[in-house]
Amino acid sequence: MRLNKFISESGACSRREADKWIAAGRVTCNGVPAALGTKVVAGDAVRIDGEPIGAKSVQVYIALNKPAGIVSTSESQIDGNIVDLVGYPQRIFPIGRLDKDSTGLILLTNVGDIVNEILRSENNHQKEYLVAVDRPITDLSLAIMASGVRIMGEMTKPCEVARTGERSFRIILTQGRNRQIRRMCSALGYQARRLTRVRIGNVLLGSLAVGKWRHLTQSELAGLLPQRFQSARSDAEATPSLQRRPAIARQSGSSALLASQRKKSVR
Numbered sequence: 001m002r003l004n005k006f007i008s009e010s011g012a013c014s015r016r017e018a019d020k021w022i023a024a025g026r027v028t029c030n031g032v033p034a035a036l037g038t039k040v041v042a043g044d045a046v047r048i049d050g051e052p053i054g055a056k057s058v059q060v061y062i063a064l065n066k067p068a069g070i071v072s073t074s075e076s077q078i079d080g081n082i083v084d085l086v087g088y089p090q091r092i093f094p095i096g097r098l099d100k101d102s103t104g105l106i107l108l109t110n111v112g113d114i115v116n117e118i119l120r121s122e123n124n125h126q127k128e129y130l131v132a133v134d135r136p137i138t139d140l141s142l143a144i145m146a147s148g149v150r151i152m153g154e155m156t157k158p159c160e161v162a163r164t165g166e167r168s169f170r171i172i173l174t175q176g177r178n179r180q181i182r183r184m185c186s187a188l189g190y191q192a193r194r195l196t197r198v199r200i201g202n203v204l205l206g207s208l209a210v211g212k213w214r215h216l217t218q219s220e221l222a223g224l225l226p227q228r229f230q231s232a233r234s235d236a237e238a239t240p241s242l243q244r245r246p247a248i249a250r251q252s253g254s255s256a257l258l259a260s261q262r263k264k265s266v267r
Helices: 003-009 015-023 082-086 112-119 139-147 180-187 218-224 255-265
Strands: 027-029 046-048 051-053 061-066 093-095 103-109 127-133 160-165 168-173 192-200 213-215
Touching: 003 015, 003 027, 003 046, 003 112, 015 027, 061 082, 061 218, 082 093, 082 103, 093 112, 103 112, 127 180, 139 160, 168 180, 180 192
Parallel strands: 103 192
Antiparallel strands: 027 046, 046 051, 061 103, 061 213, 093 103, 127 168, 127 192, 160 168
């Protein structure tokens, strides 16, 4: 097994972070400084900063209702990091990010291999958000947002959008570009004032209080993880099912109107 995979499966960190630790000289194998690409076998002694680690710790999957002001990072030197907030006894790290000002559902785990599987856009894991903006939002703007908005030099993927109020809407994405919803709003002349994620795949935020966390249930893991991870088990008892999410209809609009509005609103 490659060393970075071994470290990841121990729950110490993700593979990417393991590579950084190896390159920085923090990892040894059988008393010898490890190199990128090192392979380990049963019985090898792997240490990080002199501390021994072992592979295949109990797999942990956590749902957290992230408060505003918390940073989605496992870097302990950053004040207000998400790992310190959770205070879990094992090493865990977030799956993806919510920006510092956003709130709501974020998942954490100690299984490095699963992170990319859940985040990959082509795997079409839906992420659902409630958004409030600074002024009344038009139906046409919502339709444009649903069909795709140019941000950071590229068009966003089509998504589902539904109005929830004069200045608020619900949006479902299958991609997760940096500050995507805030940038989409800005491209159309709005400022996102509140942004809360309420669902990732089949995992719902439900009534989980702000700043609180829970372990994922077995049914949630079965719906979230790829087939080859189906035997994975969280280290907690299952919790009651959460409320059913509201239905969402895809916004539609005239192609001519969309094209006209893009020229005015999208740079």
